[in-house]
Amino acid sequence: MSSIRFDSSKQAYATSSLVVGYALCSSLLAVINKFAITKFNYPGLLTALQYLISALGVWVLGKLRFLNHDPFTWDIAKKFLPAATVFYLAIFTNTNLLRHANVDTFIVFRSCTPLLVAIADTAFRKQPCPSKLTFLSLVIILGGAIGYVATDYGFSLTAYSWAFAYLVTITTEMVYIKHMVTNLGLNTWGFVLYNNLLSLMMAPLFWIITGEYVDVFTAVVANRGNLFEPVAFWAVSLSCVFGLLISFFGFAARKAISATAFTVTGVVNKFLTVAINVSIWDKHASPFGLVCLLLTIAGGVLYQQSVTGGESAATKNLERKNIDDERHANDVEKGVR
Numbered sequence: 001m002s003s004i005r006f007d008s009s010k011q012a013y014a015t016s017s018l019v020v021g022y023a024l025c026s027s028l029l030a031v032i033n034k035f036a037i038t039k040f041n042y043p044g045l046l047t048a049l050q051y052l053i054s055a056l057g058v059w060v061l062g063k064l065r066f067l068n069h070d071p072f073t074w075d076i077a078k079k080f081l082p083a084a085t086v087f088y089l090a091i092f093t094n095t096n097l098l099r100h101a102n103v104d105t106f107i108v109f110r111s112c113t114p115l116l117v118a119i120a121d122t123a124f125r126k127q128p129c130p131s132k133l134t135f136l137s138l139v140i141i142l143g144g145a146i147g148y149v150a151t152d153y154g155f156s157l158t159a160y161s162w163a164f165a166y167l168v169t170i171t172t173e174m175v176y177i178k179h180m181v182t183n184l185g186l187n188t189w190g191f192v193l194y195n196n197l198l199s200l201m202m203a204p205l206f207w208i209i210t211g212e213y214v215d216v217f218t219a220v221v222a223n224r225g226n227l228f229e230p231v232a233f234w235a236v237s238l239s240c241v242f243g244l245l246i247s248f249f250g251f252a253a254r255k256a257i258s259a260t261a262f263t264v265t266g267v268v269n270k271f272l273t274v275a276i277n278v279s280i281w282d283k284h285a286s287p288f289g290l291v292c293l294l295l296t297i298a299g300g301v302l303y304q305q306s307v308t309g310g311e312s313a314a315t316k317n318l319e320r321k322n323i324d325d326e327r328h329a330n331d332v333e334k335g336v337r
Helices: 002-039 043-063 074-100 103-111 113-124 132-150 157-184 188-210 212-222 230-256 259-280 287-306 313-334
Strands: none
Touching (some): 002 043, 002 074, 002 230, 043 188, 043 212, 043 230, 074 103, 074 157, 074 188, 103 113, 103 157, 103 287, 113 132, 113 157, 132 287, 188 212, 259 287
């Protein structure tokens, strides 16, 4: 009997550790990414370093048998390329949004994704129209977002152009790309490996298109070959490491706890991100803007409750879809995915 209690306590401790690890990584990551892009103003190079660390981390951990991933083959890579392209665009727009706007603006637009996903599901995937409770939650999300935008003292056309581009790409990721990836039959870590490795291969093309390579070379020459200042080096390193950690903790936590518990954890993470962002610096919204931000998050909570209530098979499918959507949004938030 004592052995059973010991095993049960050990399992509970392991599960709690995974949930706490995921909560810390998820709540800190947006702030860390904002800090990284503030100190290292080269979004293309920053994301390329994140892709490199993630792909290399999965490969090394696979070699050490800590995880199992699908082998990389060019045949699957060619089929996966459209998914990786949309993924890259989502990361690219996300990083540039954080570059030009504060973390609160990012959270508001991320919280608006259920609104666009619901519209896209109904229009393109022939899903049923949202229930009354779901529709109410979407209206609350929209109202909070409009209130935030109307009172955003840091409003700029550049920042909000990136925000709308981010909304389009993340919605495409959730509605279309997820279906394509599922058909390829990749496991979780195979998905991470292909996403990051193919994105890393695409990075030089975007450096040329955006002209960022000129800025990088100019900075290297001006600083006599030293691109990283000490603060920038640690900020970029933290961003890369936390991105890989959230992949581990996120996927492990999803296996260890129920879908509903994972959803609740994701919501709590957003509140923690807001609290941390307000506490550490002045790059945040006005008091009324924060109220609108919290209203938008509350609408997201209500939306998740509206699609996870009940125990029917159809509802359980909706719950799994909702958690998958949350994971895709997390993937794009973390800059590593």
